[in-house]
Amino acid sequence: MNLKMYLQRIQKFIPHSWLEYLQYLHSRLLFQWIIQNGSQPLKFSQKSAMVFSPHQDDETFGCGGTIAWKREHDIPVIVTFITNGQGSSNSEDGQNQIVQIRKQEAVNALEILGVKPSEIYFLEKPDGRLPDLDNEERQQTVKQIIELLKRYQPEEVYVPHRKDCHRDHEATYQLVKDAIAQAEITVELLQYPIWLFWRAPLFILLKLQDIAAAYYVSIASVQDKKNRAISAYYSQISSLPPGFIQRFLGSHEIFFKS
Numbered sequence: 001m002n003l004k005m006y007l008q009r010i011q012k013f014i015p016h017s018w019l020e021y022l023q024y025l026h027s028r029l030l031f032q033w034i035i036q037n038g039s040q041p042l043k044f045s046q047k048s049a050m051v052f053s054p055h056q057d058d059e060t061f062g063c064g065g066t067i068a069w070k071r072e073h074d075i076p077v078i079v080t081f082i083t084n085g086q087g088s089s090n091s092e093d094g095q096n097q098i099v100q101i102r103k104q105e106a107v108n109a110l111e112i113l114g115v116k117p118s119e120i121y122f123l124e125k126p127d128g129r130l131p132d133l134d135n136e137e138r139q140q141t142v143k144q145i146i147e148l149l150k151r152y153q154p155e156e157v158y159v160p161h162r163k164d165c166h167r168d169h170e171a172t173y174q175l176v177k178d179a180i181a182q183a184e185i186t187v188e189l190l191q192y193p194i195w196l197f198w199r200a201p202l203f204i205l206l207k208l209q210d211i212a213a214a215y216y217v218s219i220a221s222v223q224d225k226k227n228r229a230i231s232a233y234y235s236q237i238s239s240l241p242p243g244f245i246q247r248f249l250g251s252h253e254i255f256f257k258s
Helices: 003-012 018-036 058-072 092-113 135-152 167-183 220-231 242-249
Strands: 049-053 077-083 120-125 156-160 188-192 214-218 252-257
Touching (some): 018 214, 049 058, 058 156, 058 242, 058 252, 077 092, 077 135, 092 120, 092 220, 120 135, 156 167
Parallel strands (some): 049 077, 049 156, 077 120, 156 188
Antiparallel strands (some): 188 252, 214 252
């Protein structure tokens, strides 16, 4: 199946199981409810931005439309990937190969969104083990983030949601939050959901006070760019649930303010 056919399949959505269908339904209904009733509209700002992404693809899924809009208006956007994205490959050769593939996919996707390779950073921490960094490596990672924040002095910082139901995503949020505090800088922190609506049952993990912090932005003018950037991650989209991917192909993005 080629990429075009796969994306068409995603847009039609063919569930693989009842569990996937329930997750899809929960995610879709929650997303639509937040857009229509549970959030406030957010206008694009002229503020410079730094996006922190746990893996190569989260930045495009979560805020690809926002990145594309800012770059179309010549607003600086820096993207930093925290882990190496090696995934679950068991062999060293396989891990090295997927790391290089995902790096190139990230460069290709961000080129579509308007971000130059010189504006992309890879910290290459171990994929899947970000919360388990020993104290020395954790402090080193925070220091690297501080150096980037001080070098570029962004006015907005984008991170995964603090309850995003993925170890690396939640750890990324905390690392960036700690770096901002230690750097003693003032930035607007916006959280983007990736797995939150798919995995977090409403009223159990996702509380009403969480939803109260939600904002939505229309990305209709750059929706095609975002969808093409998502398709650049060909090594990932074939292994993700179609219903999960479908949510990110729409005309809105949701962010949560701290």
